[in-house]
Amino acid sequence: MQAVTFDSFGGPEVLRLAEVPTPEPGPDEVLIRVLASGVNRADLLQRQGHYPPPRGASAILGLEVSGVVDSVGDGVRGWQSGDECVALLSGGGYAEYVAVPAGQVVQPPRGTDLVTASGLIEVAATVTSNLSLVGLRAGETFLVHGGTGGIGTFAIQYASGLGARVFATAGTPRKLELCRDLGAADAFDYHGNWLAALREATDGRGADVILDVMGAAYLASNLDALALDGRLVVIGLQGGRSGTLDLAKLLAKRASVTATGLRGRPVEQKAAICAEVVQLVWPLIESGRIKPATETRYGAADAAEAHRHLASGEAVGKVILTWT
Template sequence: MVVDEPGGPEVLRVAEVADPDPGPGEVLVEVVAAGVNRADLMQREGHYPPPPGASETIGLEVSGHVAGLGAGVEGWDVGQPCVALLAGGGYAERVVVPAGQVVPPPPGYDLVDAAGVIEVAATVWSTAAYAHLSAGETYLVHGGAGGIGSFAIQYAKALGATVVATAGSEAKLQHCRDLGADHAFSYTGDWAGQTREATGGRGVDVVLDNMGAKYLEAHVDLLAPDGRLVVIGFQGGRRATVDLGALLPKRASIAAISLRGRPVEQKADICRHVADEVWPLLADGTIKPSPLTTYALDDVVEAHRRLESGDNVGKIVLTVQG
């Protein structure tokens, strides 16, 4: 999959490129399916380039089988099923990945279902760990019916948090409630006022923020004492002004966290934690799989249009090989 110039979904096209070879410490994965994420849309538009040295091909997560091993890689055999967290390269038949970012699929998941799990699991786990989200705290997540939101609701509930979610339609709000959200409010209404009322005026302890500038003032106002705002996206813009005087008396903090650009060692550590701590929650049904919408790789343009439309619930996955 290549992009000749930034633009809309129509700039995506399938093309023949040379197969990659695994270098030292890398695994070659023959891809069965690849997850589609909002970061992919941003990269296609020219707003989210890959880190230095990463593949220019779009795609941050895949499932498949081990097809080759670079020097020094242990613990894997050719043919084994796997999922992988990438810095790029996922919309392809083959991709090379640092070995620490390759883990077994969640128990009980086939490879198509598993393709859309590792990136959201790693994002949600790492942000919750960074924010020290704890039992008894209140957690606000936007886009609760999307891939990250659906996962975040369930993971926060598994930690014992009270969850407030937003979404754009009654059907999506009900989806959030079905996943365990204690409160679900439409982002087309006064979600901030409703959240404050639902928390008895105290506010929220942790916000998982994919909106950025548009909601910054509301989020700072909603933070409870010692509250933490964790920004992971900029769907509502990149630039805003913060009133430090509103943060100071609350002892509140704001952090912006990217998973993609982290050093390989950090991503490997996150993947280990996900496999050890999150996969068991999927295996026993504590976290249920998101609804899955699948497209063939040749239909990637339609997959991107679907995600951009805002109509999708759950995760979109591209199937590459049967």
């Protein structure tokens, strides 16, 4: 089979199509013939050498795919050859075939184009698992950074659907307007004083829950932005990995800081999260209450261009590789 590979860490130019062995499904695994692969910032970090795959995972990039079942391993029930599916992966998605634990394979939302579906499950699993963890409730105030990325566009809609009052940050007037169109009460330019704008919009109270992809660069500001009993969830490190936390301020606000990752979780946890996505998210997509993000598609041979586009800051929504 063909897969997007790289022989050394570096820029997008290291990516190339190559012939690699086709995997075989092991016990409790499903072999998927891939139609499309979601592209995520984690893939860029792995290509650069900053995000190694978990022990035992494929070294091939790619954390989510859509396609059809090719074959199943011993012990798998409910799937047969030809079934359409999407899957959450620990790696291996930039390839024509991938073997996945059966609990991480689900049917796509009804009525959603199968290529589009390749970009849904990773963001849905990330957002739903984290907002469930911190217990975002109706009537609370929610802030997401990077409101027009894959995570952000989904989080705005999902949090709005939960009944939260949603705010977002983004970097251009066009992106700020998109956040509002998706359901944000307002959106703030992160080049400016977004913290002051949030405080003004909330009468000085701040946000009950913040979902953050930036990490260290925003740590102090995020703490300042939290309301009393607020919860900060860090899910990305685009702004660095090491910061200073004012514990006195954290105590005074009775606030909490949580950092979670999805990729390295045990198979059982990932299966439970995928089941939660099917239960909570797919009906919202099928009813039109959550609309799939704007997407940019590239052929698998153009994976380097896909990475350049995602890294450029110009990308809105999801970037997808297609294998047909």
